[in-house]
Amino acid sequence: MTADTPGWETVVGLEVHCELRTATKLFCGCPNRFGQEPNTQICPVCTGQPGSLPVLNRMAVEMAMRIGLALHCRIEPSIFHRKNYFYPDMPKDYQVSQYDQPINIDGWLELPSGGRIGIERAHLEEDTGKITHVGGAGRIHDASHSLIDYNRAGVPLVEIVSRPDIRSAAQARDYVAELRSILVATGASDGKMEEGSLRVDANVSVRPRGSTEFGTRAEIKNVNSLRSLVRAIEYEAARQIGVLSDGGRVTLETRHWDEAGGRTTSGRTKEQSEDYRYFPEPDLVPVAPDAAWLGRVEAAMPVLPAARRSRLAQATGAPGEDIAVLVETGLDELVLAAVAAGADARTAVNRATNEVAGALETGTPPPPATFARLVKMETEGALTATQAKTVLADMLRDGGEPEELARQRGFEALASDALADAVSAVIEANPAEWERFKAGEAKVAGFFVGQVMKATRGNADGGAVTAELRRRAGI
Amino acid sequence: MTPPAPGSGSAAGARPGRSAVETADAVRAGRLTAAAVLEEHLAAIEARESELHAFNLVLADRARAEAAAVDESVAAGRDPGRLAGVTVALKDNLCTRGVETTCSSRILEGWKPPYDATVVTRLRQEGAVVVGKTNLDEFAMGSSTENSAFGPTRNPHDPTRVPGGSSGGSAAAVAAGFAGLALGSDTGGSIRQPAALCGVVGLKPTYGLVSRYGLIAFASSLDQIGPFAGTVADAALLLEVIAGHDAMDSTSLDAPAPSLLEGLDGGVEGLRIGVVSELMDGVEPAAAAAVEAAAHALSAAGAKVDRVSVPAAVYGLSAYYLIAPAEASSNLARYDGVRYGLRSEGPGGSADVAAMFAATRAAGFGDEVKRRIMLGTYALSAGYYDAYYGQAQRVRTLIIRDFDAAYRSFDILLSPTTPGPAFELDAKTSDPMAMYLSDVCTIPTNLAGHPAVTVPWWPEGSGLPLGIQVLAPALGEAVMLRAAAALEAAAP
Numbered sequence: 011m012t013a014d015t016p017g018w019e020t021v022v023g024l025e026v027h028c029e030l031r032t033a034t035k036l037f038c039g040c041p042n043r044f045g046q047e048p049n050t051q052i053c054p055v056c057t058g059q060p061g062s063l064p065v066l067n068r069m070a071v072e073m074a075m076r077i078g079l080a081l082h083c084r085i086e087p088s089i090f091h092r093k094n095y096f097y098p099d100m101p102k103d104y105q106v107s108q109y110d111q112p113i114n115i116d117g118w119l120e121l122p123s124g125g126r127i128g129i130e131r132a133h134l135e136e137d138t139g140k141i142t143h144v145g146g147a148g149r150i151h152d153a154s155h156s157l158i159d160y161n162r163a164g165v166p167l168v169e170i171v172s173r174p175d176i177r178s179a180a181q182a183r184d185y186v187a188e189l190r191s192i193l194v195a196t197g198a199s200d201g202k203m204e205e206g207s208l209r210v211d212a213n214v215s216v217r218p219r220g221s222t223e224f225g226t227r228a229e230i231k232n233v234n235s236l237r238s239l240v241r242a243i244e245y246e247a248a249r250q251i252g253v254l255s256d257g258g259r260v261t262l263e264t265r266h267w268d269e270a271g272g273r274t275t276s277g278r279t280k281e282q283s284e285d286y287r288y289f290p291e292p293d294l295v296p297v298a299p300d301a302a303w304l305g306r307v308e309a310a311m312p313v314l315p316a317a318r319r320s321r322l323a324q325a326t327g328a329p330g331e332d333i334a335v336l337v338e339t340g341l342d343e344l345v346l347a348a349v350a351a352g353a354d355a356r357t358a359v360n361r362a363t364n365e366v367a368g369a370l371e372t373g374t375p376p377p378p379a380t381f382a383r384l385v386k387m388e389t390e391g392a393l394t395a396t397q398a399k400t401v402l403a404d405m406l407r408d409g410g411e412p413e414e415l416a417r418q419r420g421f422e423a424l425a426s427d428a429l430a431d432a433v434s435a436v437i438e439a440n441p442a443e444w445e446r447f448k449a450g451e452a453k454v455a456g457f458f459v460g461q462v463m464k465a466t467r468g469n470a471d472g473g474a475v476t477a478e479l480r481r482r483a484g485i
Numbered sequence: 486m487t488p489p490a491p492g493s494g495s496a497a498g499a500r501p502g503r504s505a506v507e508t509a510d511a512v513r514a515g516r517l518t519a520a521a522v523l524e525e526h527l528a529a530i531e532a533r534e535s536e537l538h539a540f541n542l543v544l545a546d547r548a549r550a551e552a553a554a555v556d557e558s559v560a561a562g563r564d565p566g567r568l569a570g571v572t573v574a575l576k577d578n579l580c581t582r583g584v585e586t587t588c589s590s591r592i593l594e595g596w597k598p599p600y601d602a603t604v605v606t607r608l609r610q611e612g613a614v615v616v617g618k619t620n621l622d623e624f625a626m627g628s629s630t631e632n633s634a635f636g637p638t639r640n641p642h643d644p645t646r647v648p649g650g651s652s653g654g655s656a657a658a659v660a661a662g663f664a665g666l667a668l669g670s671d672t673g674g675s676i677r678q679p680a681a682l683c684g685v686v687g688l689k690p691t692y693g694l695v696s697r698y699g700l701i702a703f704a705s706s707l708d709q710i711g712p713f714a715g716t717v718a719d720a721a722l723l724l725e726v727i728a729g730h731d732a733m734d735s736t737s738l739d740a741p742a743p744s745l746l747e748g749l750d751g752g753v754e755g756l757r758i759g760v761v762s763e764l765m766d767g768v769e770p771a772a773a774a775a776v777e778a779a780a781h782a783l784s785a786a787g788a789k790v791d792r793v794s795v796p797a798a799v800y801g802l803s804a805y806y807l808i809a810p811a812e813a814s815s816n817l818a819r820y821d822g823v824r825y826g827l828r829s830e831g832p833g834g835s836a837d838v839a840a841m842f843a844a845t846r847a848a849g850f851g852d853e854v855k856r857r858i859m860l861g862t863y864a865l866s867a868g869y870y871d872a873y874y875g876q877a878q879r880v881r882t883l884i885i886r887d888f889d890a891a892y893r894s895f896d897i898l899l900s901p902t903t904p905g906p907a908f909e910l911d912a913k914t915s916d917p918m919a920m921y922l923s924d925v926c927t928i929p930t931n932l933a934g935h936p937a938v939t940v941p942w943w944p945e946g947s948g949l950p951l952g953i954q955v956l957a958p959a960l961g962e963a964v965m966l967r968a969a970a971a972l973e974a975a976a977p
């Protein structure tokens with residue numbers, strides 16, 4: 011069986027936990043910082059010392075509001091509840107979370123490919139600490155002991171719960187990718203799935219195509235990348251179709267994605283799931299953002315990815331994939347500024363999509379005006395495409411001005427006279443090949459371009475050489 | 486204003502005749518040293534602590550250092566603060582940095598908090614000398630201080646009797662002269678009931694007036710820290726010091742600390758005082774008679790006294806025993822053996838973390854704490870929440886509504902603090918319901934979030950004190966204390 015077995019439809023709802031990029035934790039003043047020495051970012055509050063009390067971080071509320079606005083949610087007066095269960099990574103043995111009165115409800119997200127996915131809620135809650143099992147194979151049952159790091163305990167999270175509107179693994183991936191762009195754009199998240207700052211649980215069920223009822227779902231946990239998300243949903247949908255096709259029934263349960271094994275395995279069933287004994291958190295007061303606060307947050311909202319994509323498409327006419335890459339990497343601003351400074355849109359998009367985006371991990375993008383000058387040098391023929399790429403690589407690595415870098419490299423694009431001379435000399439030296447070219451053997455063009463390049467030590471433009479050859483051959 | 490006289494035949498006796506207000510004035514003026522004040526209290530402790538067991542921990546050396554620092558300040562011409570040289574005993578559920586804080590529970594034995602409660606910081610800023618940590622019913626759950634894992638406290642006026650609870654150690658410490666003042670916590674009467682049974686003043690402030698930061702939680706929506714004192718003026722002074730907004734407590738009211746000492750002797754001329762009918766029913770005749778006598782005295786002093794009904798108050802006890810255990814079941818979950826306090830692996834030293842949780846909690850909590858955790862867990866369970874916790878919260882709303890109605894016609898209300906005087910040790914330990922009834926008059930105030938204070942009242946010919954409870958609307962501490970001072974002056 012596969013997920014796209016005819017006659018079956020996959021139904022997915024996603025729960026995305028987003029760690030907020032606040033300076034401090036949700037209920038105390040400890041730094042919200044990843045990758046520090048264990049148990050160095052802690053205090054009486056986030057370790058649940060007796061007598062300590064939570065005080066809500068206003069910035070976390072503001073980021074949650076930004077997320078709500080970006081997802082077209084209603085922002086409501088909200089309260090916190092306690093979710094009671096015993097687990098050693100949770101210092102108070104309850105989690106403070108929003109339950110039946112969350113801050114954001116009833117929104118939607120528009121996929122880049124079109125279509126809306128409903129958002130049920132996006133609520134605030136605190137993160138737990140992190141347990142490391144030591145000894146054995148690092149699994150809980152054969153570990154000799156466990157270590158707990160509370161640095162993450164109390165880090166603010168927003169949990170974004172979609173409606174079960176997603177109909178394929180690919181659509182789930184697109185949803186998470188778009189959501190990630192939105193979260194990064196609002197400044198609420200760094201969007202790093204690998205570091206766990208964005209964590210996805212997928213509720214997957216299947217049903218006969220045409221059915222309006224939902225099938226029994228399984229909740230897939232431990233999905234750490236977009237690739238795993240796609241694999242996990244496809245695996246799970248296929249598994250459920252197999253079970254149902256064989257006349258069995260799907261169990262309501264939590265399943266863990268096993269990345270190495272490429273499968274999901276059964277966790278605890280929801281029938282035996284705990285009673286969390288939710289009740290309103292008496293140590294906190296309701297959060298009811300007033301109109302003035304909401305207005306300030308609204309006014310400070312950045313332009314969101316969907317709007318940025320259409321703005322860039324309008325300004326450049328570039329294809330959808332390039333637009334998506336540029337917005338995703340935040341290079342749309344660079345391209346827009348370069349175009350505004352008179353650079354050719356098509357060339358600016360190409361250089362930004364290929365060279366700049368490819369070097370984001372290691373290099374620093376140039377200032378827009380500098381980038382615009384480089385693009386102009388290329389479009390005006392002062393640099394060949396190859397030379398422009400080399401100069402841009404220098405700029406990304408070391409900074410600097412394109413004119414100066416081109417001079418240092420000895421790049422001076424040949425003036426058309428010099429180009430014509432070089433082409434004449436090569437034709438003269440290779441009469442047999444010239445005859446073949448004139449006879450229509452197009453691939454010989456490559457030979458001539460190579461020869462001209464050699465003669466000019468790379469200072470000629472390949473396109474210009476080919477054009478000159480065709481002009482002389484009359485073809 | 487006269488300090489309340491110890492009852493005839495009372496064994497208390499050792500309490501210095503000097504009030505905290507007088508002590509602080511004398512120390513600030515250099516007429517008396519903090520060291521001398523402390524030694525008087527340490528001598529009283531030396532004489533009777535082994536009999537009464539008011540303290541879990543006496544901090545003699547630290548207190549001597551603190552007193553010396555106060556005296557040095559005075560010598561250097563600096564003002565040590567409003568509580569200069571006044572000794573204060575702290576209920577052992579208030580966190581003190583580096584000093585063992587146990588809640589009188591095995592599960593926290595040996596735990597030293599990494600921080601000071603806000604009230605402790607404020608005491609130190611005003612020159613108070615912390616003399617020790619007082620005994621309590623485990624996690625403040627009880628009305629006799631017999632639920633302490635470290636043994637009961639006895640009533641200084643009759644050591645065969647309980648001091649009340651849960652803040653029995655603090656009440657006994659003030660009554661026995663072990664400290665000039667004390668702090669306790671009041672969730673359903675845990676300050677007022679022991680204060681009444683020990684013949685001292687005890688005050689539960691408006692919810693949110695005093696920061697709870699550093700008070701080890703029993704029931705968060707009800708808990709409030711408040712003073713024990715020998716006089717109404719001393720209670721007012723201590724409340725002035727500890728009250729006021731604290732950024733560390735989200736439920737702390739954003740109001741300035743009230744000015745309470747000023748106008749304390751303003752009298753009750755024209756004040757409308759209501760005696761709460763529902764809280765007079767079912768108490769011992771002596772307790773009802775004391776309230777009648779108190780009402781008569783206030784009337785003679787110019788107040789307009791009448792009866793008033795607060796109908797929903799009769800449901801207070803039932804609502805309380807759902808809300809408080811529910812919150813407690815969650816608040817006490819953190820004592821799991823992972824981060825601090827007791828850890829028990831159980832028989833055979835199981836490697837399973839759930840077994841460790843269970844073994845730790847089975848070994849660390851006493852019976853009453855376990856009983857309330859079970860009650861509360863049940864009340865919050867899926868399917869029962871609405872019938873129990875939800876219903877109790879609705880009752881709470883009704884109680885607030887009925888008090889509001891009463892306060893439209895009256896400035897303050899009056900009732901007995903307890904159904905009767907101190908009972909003998911073990912008299913109620915086998916009957917939880919009988920014990921719970923000790924707080925029937927005090928609980929409604931906690932549910933409403935209002936302030937109340939108990940003033941000692943010694944019936945003629947009795948060797949045991951009673952308390953008259955003065956209740957006021959939210960933030961009505963000033964008028965409440967004015968009436969309390971008038972009662973104190975009129976008391977037999």
Ligand SMILES: [Zn+2]
Binds near residue numbers: 039052053054056
């Ligand atoms: Zn912290």
